[in-house]
Amino acid sequence: MKTTSTLVCKLVTLFTISLLNIYAVKAQCVAPLMIWQNAVLVNGTSGQIGAEYKFPSVIAGVDAFVTVKDIAGGASLTSVDDNTFGYSEAWQPVVKTPTSQGVSSSYVSFKIDFKDSATGANHTFPCFQLSFIDVDGDNQHVKEFVAAKGADQIVVSNVTTLALTPISPNFIQATGTFHNYPGIDTSAYVTNINYNYRNANHINEVRFGNITDSIFTVQDRYSCGYFRPIAMTNFYVLPVKYISFNATAEENAVTIKWITEQEINNNYFQVERSFDNSTFNSIGTVMADFGAASNSNYQLIDNAIEVMTKTIVYYRLKQVDNMGKATYSNIIAVKLPVQQGRVVMQTSPNPFTENLNIRFTTTGNGLGEITINNINGQKIITQQTAVSKGYNNLLLNCLNRLAPGMYTVQLIINGTIISNQKIIKN
Template structure:
């Protein structure tokens, strides 16, 4: 989307019926043409978590109620719907980046409920489509992302600039690039994504967010959520819908399990492992199941020797379709059983705001050093302390001066690096 000075939200008003069978409920279902205008605050404080807005008559006899569910990473809601720019029938929230420079990921999320205008009871649509238009960047240091939960199918262009990732089960995020695409155009498929819904009266969560580098300019980002059936040519359907993904640590191994309920043109899965939640390595390949529209269960056992010396391990799934396109699941963390002689470090709270507790056990006395560094390795805070055999508890205070974002906390005892952990500053 565009900043105040560059946004030209001109949407072509051609709409065609999706021929995809995703919007079929016994017979073909045509997604309605919703009109989102004249939002009114009905409860809570405007722009704050818990604020509820009413969009009257999105179709005849049906109102949409939008509730601010969460505000994260220093973002703020400038407007729940801005028609100064853009297409007036679309839902166009404006989300401001954090007000201080620094690498960050920030967003505002909403819950949407559809209700009968006369009775106030829930209104179930046989089908509807939420299309995010022009998910891009500022040409410099900010790129946008959108996400929606619970869609029955997700469609992007076969050639797309969007990177797809899974936040949690059936909660898919699309992240644009730093490049800015002038104007907003429903036919600019490379920056668009469609979320298709069947037989529902709500969307549990929708996110509008921004990813910034260290030298971005604070700015409003205009978004365009369009509740209309926008057709893509050369479309690409997200191949896999997950039911569950988890991992269980045993004494000398980790068992990774996942279940899918829908697979379209799926080829294989790769299980990837990381010890820092950043750099992942493939540890096994599992071929896709045979039931495209039934539940398929998968399992892989990780018994690598490296696990013996670690306290926590991270896993994710890389799914590859028949065209070679890859999408990634959410990342799960597994706490490993304590081995005799191992030093274990725990940090809390994480994410933190002002204070950080660091707890660890050692097998002997010595000199300890705690370092907080930026993600590019620059040391920001270093604190030394005497450690004693057994349980130790340190607290770092006054961390509110740190910019929101991700950092690394490192524990060194007697000159040896014992542990590194990722921490997040809110």
């Protein structure tokens, strides 16, 4: 979208209705062609949080009500709908960047309700499509983003300039680049994104925003939200719609659970963990529930010893489709309980052949002793070591001389038996 000083607009209306992306999900439903014009302030103060605008007769007998839900990061709403540029039948709010220079992310968000013109009752569409057109930048220091909540399906071009980031389950943000694509053009597929809805009478939140660097020029950014089917060749459908994603800390582990409502060409999930909310590493793979006819429930338990030494752990899901394309969930944080002096021990591999890793945490320094006992309680191997507060890792090697069978590994710290675990020698 463009600024007042640079925008040259021409909308190419490409409606090849028999082609790829008519919104025909499950019930062959064709999205209506809405006309968004003549907005009138009906409640609140124009441009402020709580302001409500009426767009009359977006289709015959149905009005759209748009309420300013939030204004964040220093943004401001210059106009709820500017038809000077772009396409007059689209919803085209103008959002100003912050008025002082600096690295920032700012936005204005809206709630949309559809009402019956005669009765004022909620009007439910079998389906409708919100297409954001020309999500780009100013060629220098500003790039735009859009987001819409609760879509049943999200479609982008297979080759796209947009970076897709979940804000929360089923709330996906699409961020453009600094590059400017002249005009507002429905055929500029790489800068477009379609949010498709089924059996809905509202959108709980829609965001229009900007990301700026430290030396940007204060400016108005024109946006184009187009409520009608927009063709997109070589399109890519985001394969998973999440109902929930959460994690719960227990005594010795974190249980990560998620539920999906819709999966298209999904192959598997990888659960990724971070201790700094920046660097994430995979801790396990969960295959897709290929035979599910409806909601699918997934779970993974993280009982790594290093997790128990932390106060906060972060998780996200990496979803991989059948073509190898990956998308990410939102990030969730888990606060772990205080250990209260408890020592946690973990052994691996188990069963073992020659080497055995003993990992444990302690709340203080001291002298540790590791013993391996046979099933009769007799000590076979004893090794002493100095232990330090926090995480400790001890390697026992040359164990191939042990006869195959079951043993017990025992951890003793400062003369007190702390933990016992059964282990198997192959």
